[in-house]
Amino acid sequence: MNLSAQHNTSLTIGELIDYLTSRGPAVSPTVDKLLYGEPDTTITSVAVTFLATQSVIKQAAELGANLIISHEHPYYNHNGMQHEQWKEDAVAQNKHLSIMESGIAIFRYHDHCHREQIDLITDGLVRQLEWEPYMEQRLPAASIAVLPSMSAADIAEHIKHTLRIPYVRLIGDPSQACSRVAITVGYRGGGNVVLPLLREQRVQLVIAGEGPEWEAPEYVRDAREQGLDYSMIMLGHAESEAPGMRYIAQLLAEQFPHIAVHTLIDKPLYAIL
Template identity: 45%
Template sequence: MKITVQDLIHHLTAHVELRENTVDQLISGSMEQLVTGVIVTFMPSQHVIEQAIHQGANLIIAHEPPFYNHHSHTEWLTEDPVYQTKRSLIEKAGIAIYRCHDSIHQIQPDGITEGLIQALGWSSYVVQRKPEADIISFDDHMTVQRIAEHIKRTLGVEYVRIAGSLEMTCKRAAVLVGFRGNGNLTIPLLHNETLDLIIAGEGFEWETPEYIRDAVQQGKQKALIMMGHAESEAAGMKLLAARLDQAFPRLPVHFVGEQPVYKVL
């Protein structure tokens, strides 16, 4: 059976109502294009595009955009050589790129958060699912250090950033993926949900980290683990790849990851 880009997009959006200003869109290629294979990824980097070409896949489903801004605007990049080279590679290879951002966050439970929770092996610890976070209840022996080491080991990441005491015991935590680590989300959660720990992707450094610093100075038992944006969301796209593989068994579907963008010296 022939499968088009439109067929895949319809499957991804069938159970959600995208808002008018959604960033989910077909960035390259056409809806009528017949799909030879699918690469699912967090970020459609140069490496990922090269891997798609190598594997004979002509559709990339990515959580983030290929051209360095949230709304996929490219007018400001037209003379940039990095943009030109990447755009040319995509066009010459005939690759369609679909951004799957809002829809995967809108499904219940949030597809990106669910992927991270499953990857960490914490499904049985979830006591509440909120739109922006999963609330986790740990046993009596989970310290900040043990949790951080578990995150690094299970996700294969080299480092996380921590505010607060490594020895602090954590009974309740919130897990927030991507750019949900800002104070307007985390601070009410800490108070309203009686949390010890925030585990987030990233956020403004002058908000949640500074709140944690002041809380610790006041003698309150609070801590923060920042994982990194990609590190918190890639597992969700990997879960999506597995689900698409089941939904389209005759279509080659593969997840392609990337190396961490930063090196720590």
């Protein structure tokens, strides 16, 4: 596709998908696909989101968007509920009907953005945290930053302020001085990702989205009992990946300035009681 020619012409859903999936290496197999809509439809405006929730679908319709780019599948697991499952589930059926009534297309954009030379989702989080000047190394599943030394509590406050989120969860001592930090997103907070970062990359603090609580968090607890200064901050899955989708929306707005691009982020999933 001649991208320069797209700046002054209409753009179809298929052309936008081709752009997104051709930026980096080919990915196969992949969950990235058009879940609703037709590729030859001309785009009016685009809504970019972490997840096409019921609220996001309503907001997109009110904005006049006819395409949602959703990082996660709208039907409650990585590969989506199978038709045989959701056709008898009232919540899934109602959501399906609302999507059909809206006429909005939905493209799942998950694998390709994670597989670019620099993971766009992690990079979006790094950028929103304003930590680009401190980046030392970018690994496939994490980025390593060397920050000016500050306490874990101060880092947590910085995260809440820059991401505009109400809370994070800390495993460790809030007063611990931290400098060498690993940033990872989504479901990469499990032991298979976190433990090598602590052991081999010698980080003091891992910032993650989510993961099984009995894996890396319990490892950190035992390590601290043994005298090692390890800590973790858990952001939440959506909170860790929404900045990456916001960054992707920015890239699309720059590449296709004639198309309105909106970032839609639903309110936090959990409330602290």
